[in-house]
Amino acid sequence: MRLERSGFPATVSISNNLAMSDSKKQCDLCGLNVEVDGFELKTVEGEKCFCCEGCKGIYLMLHEEQIIQEQAGSENSPDNNS
Helix, strand or coil, rough: EEECCCCCCCCHHHHHHHHHHHCECCCCCCCCEEECCCCCECCCCCCEECCHHHHHHHHHHHHHHHECCCCCCCCCCCCCCC
16 A cells, blocks of 8 residues: 555545445535435525525525525525415
8 A cells, every 4th residue: 555645545535436426415504415406506606405495595695695585485585485
């Protein structure tokens, strides 16, 4: 096994990158794996996925101006207060 200067095997970063591409999506706020669907937001940067309602809500508050609003009548729309 070859070692880099840092003392870590040279193949670690390559094998970790391959494993990451096969893993589940990660939360766009905290980085945890997304285990349950349904916590998504459409933004000007693309769709964001979250692991829970809390992360989705915090992201929504911090990036309010980037959120693309759902069509009128959507139950998940933040503007639907009925």
